[in-house]
Amino acid sequence: MVFTNFLHPQKQEKVEITARLFPLGNFIALKLEIAPEWHIYWENPGDTGIKTSFSWELPDGWELSEPEFQYPSKFESDGLVSYGYEKEVLYLFRLKIPDGKVLKETLEIKVTTDWLACKEICVPGESKAVLEVTPEIRQLLKKENSFDPVNEKFPQNGDNIGMTGLVLENSIIIGIERKQLPDTDYSKIEFFPMEQGVFSTIVPPRISVDDNKIIMELALDPMHTKIPDTINALFYNETGWGTSGNHKAIKKSIKLTNQE
Amino acid sequence: MRPKLAFILAAAFIFTTYAQIGIDKTAPGFTLTDSNGKEHSLSDFSGKYVVLEWINFECPFVKKHYNSDNMQALQKEFTEKGVVWLSICSSAEGKQGNFNSGEINSRMESLKSNATAYLIDQDGKVGKEYGAKTTPHMYVINPEGTLIYAGAIDDKPTSKTEDIEGSRNYVREALNAAMDGREPETKLTKPYGCSVKY
Numbered sequence: 001m002v003f004t005n006f007l008h009p010q011k012q013e014k015v016e017i018t019a020r021l022f023p024l025g026n027f028i029a030l031k032l033e034i035a036p037e038w039h040i041y042w043e044n045p046g047d048t049g050i051k052t053s054f055s056w057e058l059p060d061g062w063e064l065s066e067p068e069f070q071y072p073s074k075f076e077s078d079g080l081v082s083y084g085y086e087k088e089v090l091y092l093f094r095l096k097i098p099d100g101k102v103l104k105e106t107l108e109i110k111v112t113t114d115w116l117a118c119k120e121i122c123v124p125g126e127s128k129a130v131l132e133v134t135p136e137i138r139q140l141l142k143k144e145n146s147f148d149p150v151n152e153k154f155p156q157n158g159d160n161i162g163m164t165g166l167v168l169e170n171s172i173i174i175g176i177e178r179k180q181l182p183d184t185d186y187s188k189i190e191f192f193p194m195e196q197g198v199f200s201t202i203v204p205p206r207i208s209v210d211d212n213k214i215i216m217e218l219a220l221d222p223m224h225t226k227i228p229d230t231i232n233a234l235f236y237n238e239t240g241w242g243t244s245g246n247h248k249a250i251k252k253s254i255k256l257t258n259q260e
Numbered sequence: 261m262r263p264k265l266a267f268i269l270a271a272a273f274i275f276t277t278y279a280q281i282g283i284d285k286t287a288p289g290f291t292l293t294d295s296n297g298k299e300h301s302l303s304d305f306s307g308k309y310v311v312l313e314w315i316n317f318e319c320p321f322v323k324k325h326y327n328s329d330n331m332q333a334l335q336k337e338f339t340e341k342g343v344v345w346l347s348i349c350s351s352a353e354g355k356q357g358n359f360n361s362g363e364i365n366s367r368m369e370s371l372k373s374n375a376t377a378y379l380i381d382q383d384g385k386v387g388k389e390y391g392a393k394t395t396p397h398m399y400v401i402n403p404e405g406t407l408i409y410a411g412a413i414d415d416k417p418t419s420k421t422e423d424i425e426g427s428r429n430y431v432r433e434a435l436n437a438a439m440d441g442r443e444p445e446t447k448l449t450k451p452y453g454c455s456v457k458y
Binding site: 047048049050077078079080082114116118120121122123124196197222223224225 | 281282319320355384391393394410417418419420447448450452454455456457
């Protein structure tokens, strides 16, 4: 295919996003620092944008998990809603190093991060980072410690919180059991679906709270075709969920049932 | 959990009002003026396949498909088969992608666009009615006026021209399937690109 540049030359916007890798427990952490006023996108970018992706070069036999994502912020413009990050963001990847002979040399981990940065306009780009893994760092990374991403921006698993989902014609109703939850304000919970295109991004959830349940009505995207059997989502509550470290976001898989 | 019936009915009523456009439903009618000052209505093209392509020449994702000649080739392939191809720009005045007619025609000519017309939707009314979110955002309407595809142009949501080769083009698939008398295998995908600059 021949590529030609027919479009008129434009004023080229430059976006600075720096990447840095460092060990954190038995995770590799990738930190992106994003130029002021710009944002990049979460796993589900929302109405517009593209999720940030990572290409790794690892020593033979080394493996990295999928990233743990911090909870995102919402960006609304002209009636379109996106989910992403501004200023800085940290991604955590669990590292698995094979057992074997003890190596004395320093190895390298390289990553290329492809991103789309937007404010009023969008600019695609990439950032590269390298981590030199000395034998000392390698020993630290091999320890199967139970590092908990204590950073409050990482969602905690909400498996101990009972939730149900009921599918209606144009909405889904999520019921959250309150008996395990502390007495706090749940009237402003924000919902971040991991699946794209199922829920309306622009219609805010309607929330009602009583002594037993928190009920959230979530409008479906008018253009959706199929409702999945299970939805995966983050629930953000400014006043927390009473989990250890009082994380503000929990992640949860919810099996859906249909109205009889 | 069994929410009260009244609660369910209230929710259903509230959210029904947001369902305006949908796959396998009649595509909303519209009338827009093109870059040469001529009016076009969707109803003018009754009996023909119509492709709607939301466009913003400044968007890197639109550049991906135009600088590689991918969009023009697709336009040519199907306009030669009688398909009406309407590029629609919903960029508001003062926002990225909003140009005067002379600039639009100059760009269309230098790009060798094979679109049937470039329609100006400066107030965003048609874009919002169709739920156009990104540039590009593609819609395919069959000769009966039914929306049979909406979403991305292909399955490679990147701004890199090298990703076009080998990608799955949903617009081509939908048109070919419908012209063969088959249901398109994929009728709805998430569009990718820049936000429409309403």
